[in-house]
Amino acid sequence: MLALTTLLLPTLLASASGRADGERPVANAATMQAVVASGGRIQLREVARPVAGPGQVLVKIAYAAVNPGDWKIAGSATSDPAAAPAPGADAGRDAAPSIPGVDGAGVIVTIGPGVTGYRIGDAVMLWSPARGTYAQYVAVAADTIAHKPASLSFAEAAGMAHAALAAWNLLIDQAQLRSGQTLLVLGGAGGVGSAAVQIARIRGARVIATASGANASYLRSLGAATVIDYQAAHFEDQLRAVDVALDTVDVDNAYRALAVVRPGGYLLSSVGLPSAAQCAARAVVCRDRTLTGTPPRIVLAQLADWSRAGLFRVNVDRSFELADILAAWQYSQAGHTRGKAVIRIGGKPCHRTVCRRMTTP
Numbered sequence: 001m002l003a004l005t006t007l008l009l010p011t012l013l014a015s016a017s018g019r020a021d022g023e024r025p026v027a028n029a030a031t032m033q034a035v036v037a038s039g040g041r042i043q044l045r046e047v048a049r050p051v052a053g054p055g056q057v058l059v060k061i062a063y064a065a066v067n068p069g070d071w072k073i074a075g076s077a078t079s080d081p082a083a084a085p086a087p088g089a090d091a092g093r094d095a096a097p098s099i100p101g102v103d104g105a106g107v108i109v110t111i112g113p114g115v116t117g118y119r120i121g122d123a124v125m126l127w128s129p130a131r132g133t134y135a136q137y138v139a140v141a142a143d144t145i146a147h148k149p150a151s152l153s154f155a156e157a158a159g160m161a162h163a164a165l166a167a168w169n170l171l172i173d174q175a176q177l178r179s180g181q182t183l184l185v186l187g188g189a190g191g192v193g194s195a196a197v198q199i200a201r202i203r204g205a206r207v208i209a210t211a212s213g214a215n216a217s218y219l220r221s222l223g224a225a226t227v228i229d230y231q232a233a234h235f236e237d238q239l240r241a242v243d244v245a246l247d248t249v250d251v252d253n254a255y256r257a258l259a260v261v262r263p264g265g266y267l268l269s270s271v272g273l274p275s276a277a278q279c280a281a282r283a284v285v286c287r288d289r290t291l292t293g294t295p296p297r298i299v300l301a302q303l304a305d306w307s308r309a310g311l312f313r314v315n316v317d318r319s320f321e322l323a324d325i326l327a328a329w330q331y332s333q334a335g336h337t338r339g340k341a342v343i344r345i346g347g348k349p350c351h352r353t354v355c356r357r358m359t360t361p
């Protein structure tokens with residue numbers, strides 16, 4: 001965390017109406033405000049507005065969500081060869097300037113060729129694996145979006161896609177989690193963990209989750225039967241023979257989880273796994289997230305249906321303005337987001353009463 005924060009400094013967060021990194025300010029219908037990550041720095045800049053290509057829609061973003069991968073990838077975008085990559089960063093992947101952000105929610109303003117099922121003005125929630133949601137507009141494939149349920153605010157819908165798609169891929173596509181099985185979620189209160197607890201509960205699994213004591217009632221409200229306070233106890237001292245464990249914390253938790261999964265069970269992780277030999281020695285199937293499996297549009301439509309039915313929700317922990325992106329990333333780096341942190345771009349401000357409704361379990 002500290003390494004990344006250092007890496008990002010000095011951060012030039014220039015107002016779009018002012019001078020950005022020596023460039024002349026531009027603002028017209030063909031441009032937009034966006035956060036641009038480049039060379040280990042992030043800036044708010046005026047950039048070209050994307051265009052919806054074949055199979056795409058152009059969405060005016062109301063809210064984008066913060067995911068740890070956003071700052072991990074940007075942290076690796078350094079031109080300083082002496083700087084170490086941030087923990088977990090995919091070194092060298094982000095050499096060219098790019099707009100971070102892999103999910104969000106907003107309103108369709110342009111329909112590209114070949115797109116059916118959507119109209120201009122539709123409110124949607126979206127997954128953008130090519131990134132770009134920390135901006136006023138994003139062009140995104142129509143098969144990675146879903147209509148926003150009226151039951152969700154734009155802020156809530158923005159936090160839906162990336163974390164829940166990861167949880168679905170691991171639990172459903174890979175482990176085929178079934179009714180009656182026991183699932184251990186390590187890091188139950190975060191974005192991936194909150195989605196995993198709810199998906200598992202809906203599938204009829206019994207859920208045990210780890211979190212700090214302050215998040216115990218939140219996790220029970222999502223459907224966890226048991227919450228283990230990781231600050232007070234070691235989960236491996238209390239559990240044996242769980243069918244599936246999902247680690248969202250760190251690889252140390254994954255090693256410890258190997259001891260509590262039954263032979264033939266699954267150890268899933270969004271943060272790294274023990275070696276294949278170590279998994280094999282305990283007869284545990286170890287899997288990390290893949291981009292195969294159920295198509296995103298099917299998953300997002302299912303999540304939307306569950307939300308309409310009151311079965312699935314996104315807890316908006318904090319809302320930041322686009323110009324406060326560094327504060328948003330520092331909040332995420334601290335590692336205690338309950339549900340999701342979001343960035344307001346074009347949506348209505350998160351008024352105090354609405355924020356309270358959204359953050360109270």
Ligand SMILES: NC(=O)c1ccc[n+]([C@@H]2O[C@H](COP(=O)([O-])OP(=O)(O)OC[C@H]3O[C@@H](n4cnc5c(N)ncnc54)[C@H](OP(=O)(O)O)[C@@H]3O)[C@@H](O)[C@H]2O)c1
Nearest residue numbers: 068069166187189190191192211212230248270335336337
């Ligand atoms: N490969 C992929 O496609 C993919 C996709 C999504 C996410 N990821 C990765 O998966 C990880 C989790 O993502 P996320 O979005 O869920 O992160 P997040 O929302 O930032 O997770 C924060 C949560 O972690 C919990 N936590 C921190 N330390 C803990 C510990 N020792 N034991 C239990 N819980 C702990 C916190 O709970 P307390 O406040 O109670 O401590 C907090 O609720 C990240 O590293 C992310 O990069 C990978």
